[in-house]
Amino acid sequence: MLYTIAEENYIKSVYHLQQQSALVATNHLAEALQTQPASVTDMVKKLMGKKLVHYERYKGVRLNAAGKKLALQIIRKHRLWEYFLVNTLEFGWDEVHEVAEQLEHVSSAKLIEQLDRFLGHPRFDPHGDPIPDKEGKLAFRQRLPLLDQPHLKWLEITAVGDESPALLEMLGHHRIQLGTRVRVLRSFSFDGSIEISVADQKPVTISNQLAKTLLVKIIDHD
Amino acid sequence: MLYTIAEENYIKSVYHLQQQSALVATNHLAEALQTQPASVTDMVKKLMGKKLVHYERYKGVRLNAAGKKLALQIIRKHRLWEYFLVNTLEFGWDEVHEVAEQLEHVSSAKLIEQLDRFLGHPRFDPHGDPIPDKEGKLAFRQRLPLLDQPHLKWLEITAVGDESPALLEMLGHHRIQLGTRVRVLRSFSFDGSIEISVADQKPVTISNQLAKTLLVKIIDHD
DNA sequence: AATAAATTTTAGATTTGTCTAAATTTTATT
DNA sequence: AATAAAATTTAGACAAATCTAAAATTTATT
Ligand SMILES: [Mn+2]
Ligand SMILES: [Mn+2]
Ligand SMILES: [Mn+2]
Ligand SMILES: [Mn+2]
Numbered sequence A, B: 001m002l003y004t005i006a007e008e009n010y011i012k013s014v015y016h017l018q019q020q021s022a023l024v025a026t027n028h029l030a031e032a033l034q035t036q037p038a039s040v041t042d043m044v045k046k047l048m049g050k051k052l053v054h055y056e057r058y059k060g061v062r063l064n065a066a067g068k069k070l071a072l073q074i075i076r077k078h079r080l081w082e083y084f085l086v087n088t089l090e091f092g093w094d095e096v097h098e099v100a101e102q103l104e105h106v107s108s109a110k111l112i113e114q115l116d117r118f119l120g121h122p123r124f125d126p127h128g129d130p131i132p133d134k135e136g137k138l139a140f141r142q143r144l145p146l147l148d149q150p151h152l153k154w155l156e157i158t159a160v161g162d163e164s165p166a167l168l169e170m171l172g173h174h175r176i177q178l179g180t181r182v183r184v185l186r187s188f189s190f191d192g193s194i195e196i197s198v199a200d201q202k203p204v205t206i207s208n209q210l211a212k213t214l215l216v217k218i219i220d221h222d
Numbered sequence C: 001a002a003t004a005a006a007t008t009t010t011a012g013a014t015t016t017g018t019c020t021a022a023a024t025t026t027t028a029t030t
Numbered sequence D: 001a002a003t004a005a006a007a008t009t010t011a012g013a014c015a016a017a018t019c020t021a022a023a024a025t026t027t028a029t030t
Helices: A005-018 A026-032 A037-049 A065-087 A093-103 A109-119 A165-174 A208-213 B005-018 B026-032 B037-049 B065-087 B097-103 B109-119 B165-173 B208-213
Strands: A053-056 A060-063 A154-160 A181-187 A194-198 A204-206 A214-218 B053-056 B060-063 B154-160 B181-187 B194-198 B204-206 B214-218
Touching: A005 A026, A005 A037, A005 A060, A005 A065, A026 A037, A026 A060, A037 A053, A060 A065, A065 A093, A065 A109, A093 A165, A093 B109, A165 A208, A194 A208, A208 A214, B005 B026, B005 B037, B005 B060, B005 B065, B026 B037, B026 B060, B037 B053, B037 B060, B060 B065, B065 B097, B065 B109, B165 B208, B194 B208, B208 B214
Parallel strands: none
Antiparallel strands: A053 A060, A154 A181, A154 A214, A181 A194, A194 A204, B053 B060, B154 B181, B154 B214, B181 B194, B194 B204
């Protein structure tokens, strides 16, 4: 079965909004898709007709198994293309999302499998988000806000909660990338900022806002 | 200015049909686009409204300068993607056209420039068709039917007039690729077949049909 | 030149995805 | 429990791209 770009975008949005609340509200979908609630109601009925979602009037919508599978296929394509754009075509991570929004709708099983192979079966995209494998399986990795981490423990940046050029500039300034190791040294109650050391260099202070946006995993050993 | 996929496909079709006759007939466009003449008339009027074509009722349509520029941009994308699919993702040349039909509509100047750079600015696609450069310029190369060539002259396969799996299989059998050097040894009047030698190996006979489909350039030296 | 055939255009309808405005249902507040 | 507010759905409209059938125009044939 082939789906339109609009249908695919709805399915993807439902998937993402479901992570926060099991039943997705019409208004939330409308907000996420930059469209009107009335349009959402129409489309959701069509998706129910195509057996991709469960839906009850006035209650909300959620993906069924088929919808979840489709969502993961689209997300797989989106994130593989993002990885390609950054790692092969030398895009900045703040430049890839819009292009991937288009590329994710190109329909060719062989294209995506060969792309995956060419890229070496990457498991995380440039923002640290997991790339579903062919079967839709997502690799797990901790993504804890740097802000809340205990002092002195070694941590590794695993993802960013935002893809803006402004964040990319900030991280460039601090020489932080995905994979960079950091430790929290102190927390300041005045403004919520924290002092960290980046890869054993001299300590720097980063804002509360930045510390909330950076996600880390805890490194056990050492 | 952004154009819809339908508009882009019409512009591309007009461009290709113009190579044969300066004024493109409604029925020819309808045939090429697998649609009805009435639909063509509607769209052509829209394209005239967007100042991409000249059009006179009952006469026919042709691209103006803006239309030609747009057509070459789309063809550039199509052929760069075909090159990518064959050379980077290891597609067969008979598998790329449909996928390129989708990829050519992805809109991102940076994407196509970086792709071009990554591929090393190729000047011909996997079928031997020239890839327009950023300014729309096409590299020239002879593409003469192998069938009509004088005996014993060294020739190089520059393009194929057909992209079918059947042709690809046939060429694989004869170890012929783009760039392969051949000479015509004899022509048989009975069925129009010709005897050729491929890269100095022992002579083989190929059908009239195949000899018409292979396009060559004449190698001056030797 | 008259007529037939082919081509092209127009008129009116359909599908997809969207919109606004009004009606309905649910949720929150008095 | 009644009422107000918020959320959602329905009704009716619209633009894009297509279609079929009928009308108009051009081209070919007698
Ligand atoms: Mn993205
Ligand atoms: Mn991403
Ligand atoms: Mn092609
Ligand atoms: Mn080609």
